Amino acid sequence: xxxxxxxxxxxxxxxxxxxxxxxxxxxxxxxxxxxxxxxxxxxxxxxxxxxxxxxxxxxxxxxxxxxxxxxxxxxxxxxxxxxxxxxxxxxxxxxxxxxxxxxxxxxxxxxxxxxxxxxxxxxxxxxxxxxxxxxxxxxxxxxxxxxxxxxxxxxxxxxxxxxxxxxxxxxxxxxx
Amino acid sequence: xxxxxxxxxxxxxxxxxxxxxxxxxxxxxxxxxxxxxxxxxxxxxxxxxxxxxxxxxxxxxxxxxxxxxxxxxxxxxxxxxxxxxxxxxxxxxxxxxxxxxxxxxxxxxxxxxxxxxxxxxxxxxxxxxxxxxxxxxxxxxxxxxxxxxxxxxxxxxxxxxxxxxxxxxxxxxxxxxxxxxxxxxxxxxxxxxxxxxxxxxxxxxxxxxxxxxxxxxxxxxxxxxxxxxxxxxxxxxxxxxxxxxxxxxxxxxxxxxxxxxxxxxxxxxxxxxxxxxxxxxxxxxxxxxxxxxxxxxxxxxxxxxxxxxxxxxxxxxxxxxxxxxxxxxxxxxxxxxxxxxxxxxxxxxxxxxxxxxxxxxxxxxxxxxxxxxxxxxxxxxxxxxxxxxxxxxxxxxxxxxxxxxxxxxxxxxxxxxxxxxxxxxxxxxxxxxxxxxxxxxxxxxxxxxxxxxxxxxxxxxxxxxxxxxxxxxxxxxxxxxxxxxxxxxxxxxxxxxxxxxxxxxxxxxxxxxxxxxxxxxxxxxxxxxxxxxxxxxxxxxxxxxxxxxxxxxxxxxxxxxxxxxxxxxxxxxxxxxxxxxxx
Numbered sequence: 001x002x003x004x005x006x007x008x009x010x011x012x013x014x015x016x017x018x019x020x021x022x023x024x025x026x027x028x029x030x031x032x033x034x035x036x037x038x039x040x041x042x043x044x045x046x047x048x049x050x051x052x053x054x055x056x057x058x059x060x061x062x063x064x065x066x067x068x069x070x071x072x073x074x075x076x077x078x079x080x081x082x083x084x085x086x087x088x089x090x091x092x093x094x095x096x097x098x099x100x101x102x103x104x105x106x107x108x109x110x111x112x113x114x115x116x117x118x119x120x121x122x123x124x125x126x127x128x129x130x131x132x133x134x135x136x137x138x139x140x141x142x143x144x145x146x147x148x149x150x151x152x153x154x155x156x157x158x159x160x161x162x163x164x165x166x167x168x169x170x171x172x173x174x175x176x
Numbered sequence: 177x178x179x180x181x182x183x184x185x186x187x188x189x190x191x192x193x194x195x196x197x198x199x200x201x202x203x204x205x206x207x208x209x210x211x212x213x214x215x216x217x218x219x220x221x222x223x224x225x226x227x228x229x230x231x232x233x234x235x236x237x238x239x240x241x242x243x244x245x246x247x248x249x250x251x252x253x254x255x256x257x258x259x260x261x262x263x264x265x266x267x268x269x270x271x272x273x274x275x276x277x278x279x280x281x282x283x284x285x286x287x288x289x290x291x292x293x294x295x296x297x298x299x300x301x302x303x304x305x306x307x308x309x310x311x312x313x314x315x316x317x318x319x320x321x322x323x324x325x326x327x328x329x330x331x332x333x334x335x336x337x338x339x340x341x342x343x344x345x346x347x348x349x350x351x352x353x354x355x356x357x358x359x360x361x362x363x364x365x366x367x368x369x370x371x372x373x374x375x376x377x378x379x380x381x382x383x384x385x386x387x388x389x390x391x392x393x394x395x396x397x398x399x400x401x402x403x404x405x406x407x408x409x410x411x412x413x414x415x416x417x418x419x420x421x422x423x424x425x426x427x428x429x430x431x432x433x434x435x436x437x438x439x440x441x442x443x444x445x446x447x448x449x450x451x452x453x454x455x456x457x458x459x460x461x462x463x464x465x466x467x468x469x470x471x472x473x474x475x476x477x478x479x480x481x482x483x484x485x486x487x488x489x490x491x492x493x494x495x496x497x498x499x500x501x502x503x504x505x506x507x508x509x510x511x512x513x514x515x516x517x518x519x520x521x522x523x524x525x526x527x528x529x530x531x532x533x534x535x536x537x538x539x540x541x542x543x544x545x546x547x548x549x550x551x552x553x554x555x556x557x558x559x560x561x562x563x564x565x566x567x568x569x570x571x572x573x574x575x576x577x578x579x580x581x582x583x584x585x586x587x588x589x590x591x592x593x594x595x596x597x598x599x600x601x602x603x604x605x606x607x608x609x610x611x612x613x614x615x616x617x618x619x620x621x622x623x624x625x626x627x628x629x630x631x632x633x634x635x636x637x638x639x640x641x642x643x644x645x646x647x648x649x650x651x652x653x654x655x656x657x658x659x660x661x662x663x664x665x666x667x668x669x670x671x672x673x674x675x676x677x678x679x680x681x682x683x684x685x686x687x688x689x690x691x692x693x694x695x696x697x698x699x700x701x702x703x704x705x706x707x708x709x710x711x712x713x714x715x716x717x718x719x720x721x722x723x724x725x726x727x728x729x730x731x732x733x734x735x736x737x738x739x740x741x742x743x744x745x746x747x748x749x750x751x752x753x754x755x756x757x758x759x
Contacts, residue, residue: 052397067383067396074385123390 007048007083012057016046020061032062036072040079048088049080077126077140085129085136087174090153094142100149101164102139108167109137135171185264187284199247199268199287212758213277213288214242222290225299225328227414228366229278231759232471232748233375236279239366241328243274243298247287274298299332307333309343309389310415311361319416321429325364344389352382352394353401355421355475356410363393363417369409375751376472376744377405377565393417405565407475411461422479423459435673436463436730438660440532440653441477443570444469444742445662447731450481450654450673457483457654457673465731466759468666470748474567482652484677488636490649491678501647506679506689513646514693516629520605522549526594529582530610531555531572533683534658534670535720536709538574538581540687541609547691552603556616557588565744568663576738577661580719591617598623605629609683610650612638633686635676648690649680656682657706659725663740667723668732684709 023038036058043054050073052066059066073079089109093102110117110128113135120128120138129136145151148160154174162170186197186204195206200220207216212235217224227239249266252258258266268287274295277288289295306325314320329335346360365384370393374380381395381403395401401409410418432451439446439460447463460481462473482489493509494501504512517525525548529541545553555578558571572578578587595618597603606627613619615638624630624643632644635652655676661667676682688702688709695701703709710725719735751757 055396065380065383065396065399067381067394067399070385070396071383075387123386 007086008046010047010051010053016042024061033064033068035062036064036069040069040073044079049083051081080127082125082127083129083133084127084138086134087136087154088127089135089137090140090143091137092141092143092145092149092151093139094146096146097143097149097151102150102152104164105150105152105162105167106137106139108164109135109171112168112171113137183264185260187264190284196282196284196286197265198282199265199285201288201290204265207282209282210755211282213244213246213275213280213282213286215758216282217244217277217288217290224277224290225324225332226278227324227364228368230368230371230412232757233368233371234756235758236367236371237276239302239364240276241299241302242277243295243302244277245287245289245292245295246271246275246280247289248283249285296332299328300334303329303333304337304339306364307337308339309346309361310364311343313362313416316425317359317362317416318419318424318429319362319413323416324414346392347394350394351421353403353406355479356401356406357419357421357424358394359417359419360392360394362415364415365391365393366414367393368412368414369393369418372409372412373401373403373406375756376408376748377403379403382409404474404476404563404567405472407478408462408472411471420459427453427458432458433673435671436669437654437671437673438573438662438668439473439477440573440660440670441480441567441571443568443573443575443663443740444566445573445660445666445668445732446473446477446566447668448473448478452654452673455484455674455677457481466748467664467731467745468662468668468742469566470745472566472744474563474565477567481654482636484652484655484674486636489652489677489680490635490637490641490647491680492649493679494644494647494649496645506681509646509648510686510689510693513631513648513690516645517548517605517607517631517694520629524602524604525550526552526597526603526606528591528594528606528608528611528613529553529555529578529587531558531570531575531578531587532610532653533574533578534656534660535574535577535581535667535713536658536706536725537609537683537687538578539709539713539716540684540691542582544607544687544691544694547694548607552590552594552597553582554584554590554594555582555587556591556611556613558616562743566742568740568742570663573662574660576663576665576736577659580661580717580736581713583717595619595623598626601626603627605631607631607633608640608644609633609687610635612640614639633683635680648686649676649678650683650686651676651680655680657725658684659710659728661735662732663738664742665734665736665738665740666732667720667728667735669725669728669730682706 020039024035027034039058043050055069056066059069091102091106113130115128115130117128126138127136143151145160150162151160152162190197190206194209196209197204198207198216205220207219214224224242226242247268247270250269266285348359350358352358370382373382381399381401384391386392407420410420431453435450437448437450439448446469447465449461449463451459460478464471492503495504527545529538560571562569630644631646632641633648633650634641635650641647654673656670657672658670692702707725714720714723
């Protein structure tokens with residue numbers, strides 16, 4: 001099903017370029033490659049995900065082959081290669097949260113947002129997006145709050161003890 | 177009291193020589209300080225299996241196959257002196273956990289165990305993990321027979337797996353470049369290919385994407401592995417993940433015969449192995465020579481071999497009659513060539529030898545020129561751009577040999593003079609060996625037509641051969657025994673991997689027969705073997721003195737100083753000096 005992206009198109013503005021240069025300058029000239037992670041974070045924060053254009057732009061900035069940037073992008077599940085929704089849910093599914101009902105929480109959020117996870121798998125295509133492009137979900141490994149499971153991140157906001165029945169209230173916080 | 181108090185201890189004896197004492201599987205040996213543990217084990221002739229380690233590359237330690245048990249002397253209590261045993265060594269305290277041998281260096285009084293139960297178990301476990309996703313397609317894999325995974329599974333594996341047969345499927349039969357195919361599911365993530373492209377070829381197009389069991393080697397979308405040194409990754413690949421399109425599905429490796437020789441595409445003289453079955457070449461691989469080419473060779477040279485079975489091969493002597501080449505026998509062709517040459521005054525004859533010829537062939541060409549009493553002898557120069565790696569700017573493999581044998585600082589200089597004489601009508605007869613003058617020199621078809629007699633000795637048909645009155649079929653580089661001198665002044669040997677097809681013969685024999693036919697001497701007057709030709713060379717050219725062809729080492733020997741260096745080898749020496757690589 002087609003989804004609508006709520007993120008801006010990939011255009012490097014002077015501000016992003018300056019921010020990138022500032023990060024690169026923090027590293028010695030012969031260690032510029034170390035700036036690949038901060039640059040990826042800048043891009044993902046701005047555009048929601050890291051596409052081919054972005055990978056090649058970063059490679060150009062750091063004098064690397066695109067493959068050397070793609071190695072990092074594809075290694076960390078924190079970096080996305082496709083557009084998420086405006087509000088991206090990362091639901092912990094490690095042992096404590098799983099036992100506290102994270103699968104049910106995922107099911108309930110998908111039900112409320114109209115997200116179809118049948119084409120998602122845990123590795124190559126972990127993110128599922130709602131048709132309206134507003135919402136997206138993926139499972140995350142331990143979010144480090146095992147005593148208050150199930151827990152989830154909505155963009156950068158951390159929510160603890162989100163029982164499945166609290167899913168609707170959680171969504172309402174971000175609607176509108 | 178120990179007896180060692182009065183005599184120097186082993187550690188002091190070793191330290192004087194810059195060495196350290198290491199106990200490997202119970203035996204003490206001395207190895208140079210800074211040696212990697214894996215190399216120390218090699219010195220002690222103890223096998224330590226490994227995948228990712230390669231002496232010419234960095235040591236990432238990511239395959240975990242080379243685990244050994246390590247021990248060091250216990251640290252003495254504060255204020256106490258180290259305790260030495262009667263044999264002068266300290267007691268070894270063994271560490272409970274294994275360490276990788278590829279990235280750790282030896283230290284004085286270190287102990288290494290390569291065959292304990294724990295180490296055997298460790299290897300079994302590594303192999304069990306490696307085989308989780310590796311397909312069992314050995315019957316169709318080109319690496320079968322020389323695959324480290326096969327070999328180590330037999331030698332160090334446990335023969336069974338606790339995992340259910342549910343393999344991760346990865347891309348198969350991926351064309352990652354014009355010359356290389358990748359079967360990703362066979363990759364064991366040793367990263368040798370990635371490190372080679374980064375550290376040696378300086379074009380890091382290969383990389384790992386994804387994580388864990390999904391890790392996949394490959395190129396970035398839209399990019400390809402087209403570097404002229406890319407096929408070295410196929411040699412480096414310990415399994416069948418990277419295969420050469422040229423060799424893929426052509427021949428099982430155990431049927432192939434390996435012949436050490438040298439590459440003849442440029443002045444570097446890269447050491448190679450020629451792999452043949454019957455009289456056909458199936459592949460060429462680089463042979464390690466740290467003074468010439470390390471372990472590498474360019475793809476352009478590797479793939480430019482000619483087989484005796486090629487359609488362009490000359491297989492019988494040809495004499496032109498009424499504008500058409502007709503096959504003839506050797507006696508008739510040699511006699512015909514000699515008789516034809518006798519019709520000309522020595523000043524009307526020129527001889528064009530070749531920087532592609534061996535020293536022995538060049539000597540015979542020099543002798544032929546002397547027999548014809550002509551001073552017009554030269555070679556075709558082939559100067560182009562160096563690639564700043566292994567391809568020399570001199571595309572002739574034996575210009576240095578030609579300088580020595582023809583006693584000329586610039587044997588290519590006389591070619592202009594010869595061409596000028598042909599155009600002036602002064603030179604009317606020409607003998608050319610191993611050269612297509614239209615392709616490599618400034619000759620035109622009119623120049624060749626202006627000649628009254630053109631004799632060509634070559635192994636492949638060419639425009640010059642087409643224009644020749646007589647064509648004498650010689651041997652290709654892979655069919656020759658002989659010697660050449662590379663740009664750095666190193667004398668190296670060619671060995672015949674196959675025999676010339678049809679009636680074709682070794683060039684030195686053809687030229688010898690021509691000389692005998694011209695002089696009227698009996699066959700036994702000429703050299704009876706190429707070793708005898710080399711003996712004559714050793715007696716006539718100072719640099720070859722006291723050398724026998726058969727005694728030239730496989731890695732060659734320096735016979736003259738040229739001052740020329742090989743860029744890739746220089747860089748590798750620098751990396752070795754910096755401690756970046758071991759070998």
